[in-house]
Amino acid sequence: MKGLPAQTDFIVVGAGIAALRAAIELAESGQVLLLAKKEFPTFKARDDKSEAEWLGDEDDVILHLQDTLEAGDGLCNPAAVKILIDEGAERIDELLAWGKHHTTRLSFELENPHTRSRRLHAHGESAGKQILRTLSQKVDSLKHVSQTAFVFITELRTEGSRISGLSVLDEKGTPQEIACSAVLLATGGSGQVFSNTTNPDTATADGIALAFHAGAEVGDMEFVQFHPTALFMKKVPRFPLPEGLRAEGAYLRNFELDRFMGKYHPLGERAPLDLVARAIVHEMEVSRAKDPFVYLDVTHFNAAKLQKHFPRVYASCMAYNLDITEDLIPVRPAAHCTLGGVRTDLDGKTNVAGLYAAGEVATTGVHGANRLPSNTLLEALVYGARAGKAMRNVEKVSSHAAPNPKAAYSNGPVDAGVEELIGQIQNLMWSELGLVRTRLGMQKAVKMLEEMAPKLAHPRTRRGHEAANVHLAALLVARSALAREESRGAHYRMDYPDHDDKKFLKHSVARGDKVVFV
Numbered sequence: 290m291k292g293l294p295a296q297t298d299f300i301v302v303g304a305g306i307a308a309l310r311a312a313i314e315l316a317e318s319g320q321v322l323l324l325a326k327k328e329f330p331t332f333k334a335r336d337d338k339s340e341a342e343w344l345g346d347e348d349d350v351i352l353h354l355q356d357t358l359e360a361g362d363g364l365c366n367p368a369a370v371k372i373l374i375d376e377g378a379e380r381i382d383e384l385l386a387w388g389k390h391h392t393t394r395l396s397f398e399l400e401n402p403h404t405r406s407r408r409l410h411a412h413g414e415s416a417g418k419q420i421l422r423t424l425s426q427k428v429d430s431l432k433h434v435s436q437t438a439f440v441f442i443t444e445l446r447t448e449g450s451r452i453s454g455l456s457v458l459d460e461k462g463t464p465q466e467i468a469c470s471a472v473l474l475a476t477g478g479s480g481q482v483f484s485n486t487t488n489p490d491t492a493t494a495d496g497i498a499l500a501f502h503a504g505a506e507v508g509d510m511e512f513v514q515f516h517p518t519a520l521f522m523k524k525v526p527r528f529p530l531p532e533g534l535r536a537e538g539a540y541l542r543n544f545e546l547d548r549f550m551g552k553y554h555p556l557g558e559r560a561p562l563d564l565v566a567r568a569i570v571h572e573m574e575v576s577r578a579k580d581p582f583v584y585l586d587v588t589h590f591n592a593a594k595l596q597k598h599f600p601r602v603y604a605s606c607m608a609y610n611l612d613i614t615e616d617l618i619p620v621r622p623a624a625h626c627t628l629g630g631v632r633t634d635l636d637g638k639t640n641v642a643g644l645y646a647a648g649e650v651a652t653t654g655v656h657g658a659n660r661l662p663s664n665t666l667l668e669a670l671v672y673g674a675r676a677g678k679a680m681r682n683v684e685k686v687s688s689h690a691a692p693n694p695k696a697a698y699s700n701g702p703v704d705a706g707v708e709e710l711i712g713q714i715q716n717l718m719w720s721e722l723g724l725v726r727t728r729l730g731m732q733k734a735v736k737m738l739e740e741m742a743p744k745l746a747h748p749r750t751r752r753g754h755e756a757a758n759v760h761l762a763a764l765l766v767a768r769s770a771l772a773r774e775e776s777r778g779a780h781y782r783m784d785y786p787d788h789d790d791k792k793f794l795k796h797s798v799a800r801g802d803k804v805v806f807v
């Protein structure tokens with residue numbers, strides 16, 4: 290492995306769509322260093338050389354805008370949504386051109402609550418994976434972009450009021466400083482704040498915590514989208530079962546095998562996503578099971594059609610000996626998308642000079658209080674590219690970073706008690722800050738999290754840093770949710786079930802341990 294440089298022009302933190310797309314934009318303007326805390330995505334070669342095509346010609350820009358604004362429940366920034374839609378088409382055309390030698394067929398399909406066929410579909414492979422494959426190959430071909438895996442960022446360094454570099458732990462756990470002119474945070478979601486999540490174990494809110502400690506504004510943290518039907522089997526990843534299954538007529542059954550959605554909404558299983566998720570939580574609460582869940586039932590579908598239209602769902606479940614053409618699928622809601630995050634303008638710029646954020650770690654105003662499913666991949670593509678373009682204009686500095694007096698870390702052993710603390714935070718957040726929130730529950734969560742703070746204040750290992758980051762993000766979610774005394778989008782409170790536009794048609798911003806609305 291090549292060592293880390295002491296100085297570079299641009300640092301991009303992350304290895305997902307936003308990070309790779311930004312790096313492509315930056316490659317002509319200086320040296321770019323991509324840092325990932327685990328490995329970069331790798332892909333097996335494919336034989337399939339069929340031509341890519343975009344079948345989304347029935348869409349209408351105004352309708353996509355309307356669907357997104359409606360999902361955002363009053364808090365989207367219409368300018369941000371318009372950019373997403375206008376530039377989304379260009380970014381996808383560009384991808385199809387870059388990937389034409391290996392991409393399989395991409396087309397658009399209908400998904401609740403979209404009003405038109407608009408979900409990019411990759412016929413057998415996830416659209417996200419296809420996009421990553423194409424971007425990775427493009428990045429690999431760029432001379433000025435280098436990639437280093439297994440690097441953990443412990444601090445964003447500032448000089449005066451601007452970013453001057455990073456403190457990191459390299460693969461061996463050795464502390465190191467890297468000076469640079471600008472940093473892009475593209476670290477994705479924060480699902481690991483909750484005990485039930487579809488997110489990978491890397492989603493520990495590192496980007497949000499790094500930005501917050503560097504003085505960047507973090508906002509709208511109370512808005513977390515929960516997927517209603519994530520696979521629930523012991524020791525199996527919480528794979529989200531697509532909304533499309535319910536749109537096509539899948540049933541939801543409780544522990545007694547009764548269909549229950551009719552009690553909650555006239556549209557039954559086709560009711561809006563949040564309502565379905567809350568109905569499932571209620572059925573789980575009244576169930577007498579020790580470890581409750583509900584079932585998604587597609588056994589009445591034509592088996593051949595089911596396998597043809599949902600090949601990934603079929604194959605993923607089969608991998609765990611679950612034949613969905615014959616067996617009921619155990620499901621539970623799970624934290625899926627972080628809608629708040631590091632506040633940026635429409636070019637990914639934060640309030641700290643030289644610090645940018647893009648993708649799920651950022652909040653641009655695209656999603657508002659809730660997300661239209663499938664808009665996040667597009668957001669990472671469009672806003673990753675915009676942030677990369679904007680960073681090209683940052684004035685270059687060529688200094689070397691001073692040693693960090695706080696850097697005395699190692700890779701292990703794990704800080705004592707850290708895993709237990711993470712588990713406690715995740716369980717607390719799931720029970721008190723999940724789909725249905727109450728004042729008492731949230732007050733309890735804030736108090737317990739504040740009491741835990743001293744135990745997490747001086748992390749010595751990577752896992753210790755992750756625990757501190759999860760803890761900070763949990764506190765930001767809990768304080769913001771407690772401060773928003775209404776229900777809106779993905780934030781639902783039993784004590785305030787309605788909107789309060791007069792007081793809360795605003796964004797929350799965390800300032801120290803306070804939350805303000807702007």
Ligand SMILES: Cc1cc2nc3c(=O)[nH]c(=O)nc-3n(C[C@H](O)[C@H](O)[C@H](O)COP(=O)(O)OP(=O)(O)OC[C@H]3O[C@@H](n4cnc5c(N)ncnc54)[C@H](O)[C@@H]3O)c2cc1C
Nearest residue numbers: 303304305306307325326476477495648649663665666669
């Ligand atoms: C199971 C699942 C299915 C989904 N399906 C869809 C879908 O169908 N449509 C849709 O629009 N959206 C979907 N989403 C959401 C979508 O995948 C994400 O919103 C999108 O990929 C975000 O892109 P990103 O580049 O911001 O972050 P990511 O793609 O999450 O990438 C973040 C990267 O940052 C790295 N990282 C994290 N912390 C650090 C750190 N401290 N240092 C260095 N690197 C770090 C991670 O390892 C990762 O490589 C899904 C999400 C999940 C979890």
